[in-house]
């Protein structure tokens with residue numbers, strides 16, 4: 105009988121990682137003299153800056169709703185949040201009639217609820233479209249009014265955060281499907297279709313959003329029959345949708361290019377038609393592959409809506425500028441900008457986190 | 473009266489640019505025939521079988537499948553694709569769908585079966601390829617051999633009359649080749665019409681009733697396996713056989 109000289113080694117436990125915060129710091133911050141020096145310097149800078157900011161924004165700040173003179177005489181020279189307390193309704197709702205501002209507030213929550221609802225993957229069904237139609241309808245109903253004892257409010261009085269939100273949300277909801285069609289068209293085998301899509305994408309991408317907004321506002325009416333009025337908000341919305349769709353189309357085309365030819369062939373071979381294989385096989389994989397740049401485009405677009413100020417729509421940024429224009433409070437423009445920066449940040453940060461969450465969820469679905 | 477052939481190719485020619493891939497291909501396949509196609513790399517084997525379900529378009533000649541002629545008419549192409557199943561070298565499963573969803577997709581969307589019925593059908597075929605326990609997994613979680621068996625089951629779910637195989641075992645590790653070949657042998661036993669590009673000569677010997685040798689875009693030789701392996705007619709076939717059988 106052959107003798108087996110190989111004795112299998114027993115399993116041993118893995119070495120313990122250096123535990124605790126101190127262990128982590130030793131490994132990551134103080135593992136060499138140079139690294140230790142850098143760590144100390146950086147910690148000092150961060151601590152000092154953090155303290156200065158916290159001191160200005162919190163400890164030395166004026167929090168009460170007081171007159172601007174009180175802020176100016178504040179011996180600690182901190183932030184003047186009294187400005188926000190005084191002006192937040194103007195900043196948030198623009199020139200919308202003061203006594204009716206519960207309506208934009210409610211309308212905003214309708215939009216936010218629809219967004220929150222759409223975030224859950226279980227609700228990604230055909231009827232989600234109906235939910236959105238309902239939400240947008242309700243938004244319009246609340247904002248315009250004119251029925252049920254609510255006074256009619258023209259869109260040129262809409263402003264602030266609800267305006268920024270509706271421009272972004274409609275921008276995303278309309279531009280997204282439009283961009284998919286553009287991307288598919290650009291890859292189509294039909295030369296005319298391809299030419300139209302390429303021309304559209306290249307023309308729109310080659311122009312700044314500001315000039316599109318200008319063109320939509322001042323040139324479009326020249327082509328329309330005289331007397332036909334085309335709402336300013338709608339014109340800005342159209343420009344935003346067109347602009348976003350062109351960018352997004354290229355992002356989605358990138359995703360389409362990452363799908364191997366074999367997937368198209370397998371879809372054809374089992375008998376799926378063009379639209380079926382796009383919808384069931386190609387697009388789900390392509391879009392999944394480009395979630396980060398899609399969200400990147402959405403975040404960019406959300407902030408770009410502030411450009412509508414140049415066609416006199418009072419979005420969040422313009423409303424803030426109007427609040428700052430008050431001579432009594434002019435000194436506190438920093439507080440105003442910080443306030444809306446925080447609002448923009450909350451929404452952008454949410455989009456960024458959601459995209460990461462979605463990526464992880466979808467990836468755990470299809471481990472390759 | 474003899475039944476008309478289920479697949480009929482007459483003087484089929486195809487070019488990629490100036491490159492003549494298929495030259496005057498004449499081929500008739502009767503119902504229930506099992507044909508193995510072999511030949512050196514680049515000889516046009518894949519192109520030939522991909523013309524049969526129109527993954528590639530031929531430029532001259534006539535291809536008739538189950539009485540339907542392949543033209544540019546999308547309806548006819550889709551009709552033929554419902555009759556013809558295909559299995560690829562690289563499986564081409566849909567990675568974002570579970571095994572069960574991979575199988576039920578076409579029955580639900582092309583044949584409009586109710587979901588429940590499609591799932592029962594899919595489970596029946598997963599049983600047939602002996603991996604019912606993998607139904608809820610994603611393709612990326614399976615071994616190559618299992619993936620290829622899922623791919624075969626996926627094609628069978630459309631209840632095709634003809635199955636095309638393009639080197640179904642070439643991307644597999646040796647220990648997995650057998651499990652896929654076993655499924656194919658079982659399928660051949662059930663009377664399926666099969667066209668199979670493969671270099672598994674053992675499979676050709678036991679299962680095929682005709683072996684076709686292709687070279688440089690032509691069908692050089694077509695004969696039953698005993699004859700093909702023992703008395704090849706052309707020198708090119710002999711050379712090819714000596715190369716693949718001696719390694």
Ligand SMILES: Nc1ncnc2c1ncn2[C@@H]1O[C@H](COP(=O)(O)OP(=O)(O)OP(=O)(O)O)[C@@H](O)[C@H]1O
Nearest residue numbers: 488489491493511512513514515516517518519520
């Ligand atoms: N889309 C294409 N465009 C141009 N040439 C192609 C294309 N597809 C295949 N060819 C060429 O056509 C010839 C035949 O290809 P085919 O894939 O049919 O060969 P094959 O016999 O299946 O070879 P293999 O055993 O390597 O799979 C090859 O020379 C290949 O380079």
Ligand SMILES: [Mg+2]
Nearest residue numbers: 517518519638
């Ligand atoms: Mg091939």
